[in-house]
Amino acid sequence: MxxxxxxxxxxxxxxxxxxxxxxxxxxxxxxxxxxxxxxxxxxxxxxxxxxxxxxxxxxxxxxxxxxxxxxxxxxxxxxxxxxxxxxxxxxxxxxxxxxxxxxxxxxxxxxxxxxxxxxxxxxxxxxxxxxxxxxxxxxxxxxxxxxxxxxxxxAILKNPLIVPRLQRPTDAPQYTAKVAWMHTDNYNHTNYTTYVDYCINALHYAIEKGCMGAVNKDVVKRGIKSMRNTYIGESLENDELTVWVWASDQDDRTVHFDVQKLGQSIFQSTFVYHDE
The missing domain is CATH 3.10.129.10 (Hotdog Thioesterase)
Known part of the structure; x- marks a missing residue:
């Protein structure tokens, strides 16, 4: 910006x-x-x-x-x-x-x-x-x-940053977010950093609902070790988005997100939290 x-x-x-x-x-x-x-x-x-x-x-x-x-x-x-x-x-x-x-x-x-x-x-x-x-x-x-x-x-990197698409499980909890004016950028699109905020809100919502298994508040308080995002589509002011969130079946530190607009994925992310 x-x-x-x-x-x-x-x-x-x-x-x-x-x-x-x-x-x-x-x-x-x-x-x-x-x-x-x-x-x-x-x-x-x-x-x-x-x-x-x-x-x-x-x-x-x-x-x-x-x-x-x-x-x-x-x-x-x-x-x-x-x-x-x-x-x-x-x-x-x-x-x-x-x-x-x-x-x-x-x-x-x-x-x-x-x-x-x-x-x-x-x-x-x-x-x-x-x-x-x-x-x-x-x-x-x-x-x-x-x-x-x-x-x-x-250039210091030999390869582009490619983030593979995620496959969402059918039972993943969902959270609804609405794009506000303050979330948009100079192109009038949702600012790319705002999607991460939506995901964090969705995660806390799912934890409160008891939907995240071993991923609880204590895990989140360790802090994020890594985050990988892929931007697939766009959204605009007043759009209503659905944020799906689910825990990895490999460990208790990894969380996945799929943000959709009108049933189509526009953003996906994976958070990995630090060990204790």
Missing amino acids: KRSMAHLKNMYRLTVSETEKDSVIHTPGLSYESIDRDDLLHQQEYLPPTLLDETGRTIFDYAQLTSDRLTFVASSEVISEKAVYDTSVPKSPLDVLYQLGYVGKSSLSTVASIVVPSTGQAILRNINHLVGMDKTSRRPKPLPDWWREKHGGS
Whole structure:
């Protein structure tokens, strides 16, 4: 989502490496809203910063790359160390390191790592796989040659982030969510991070109803170790969504989600919680 440089200058101190292969944002740390009622950090997902300075430069020439296309998140992954939930590990200030992940024909991924600057410890890593779409046809649009030549060599991942589709059991409990205006982005679609909020609400609802077996409040309070998401469709303001949630039959730490609109899956996710 777009942010004005005037606000960014008051919020963050932005720097870019001399090679311009990565970018580090120095932040004051987590906001109050980042912590939930169980003192757990909401899972964070990070797209490349829109602006690096007053000249309009963007990391990976992102603004120039996306000026003639729409971009959508196709899949994402978040890996959280236990230090994320350890109150003895300082959460202020924090650095966010951005790198280019994978470069495909019409898609790319970004890698964001949260680092504690006082120790250099990376406590969270987020990969977002983005697909560029033609504004008219809404079909994938190949990345331009100039961009590949300039940035392709700095990619740190050899493969795209592919999240397999889930098969929902017939007896999975369901939860209903309605898309509000505050849940939408610049395209007037539901913001991709909001689906995770719907899933978390659905999980707590199912636990309260006694539908999640060994996955209980104590498991949730350990914090999420990993989260893998796949974005299949779209939803808009006032749409009513059904969120299906079920526990893995392999262990008591894994939970699956299937978000549907009008009977069609538009988002799926798998959470894996930390061990005790």
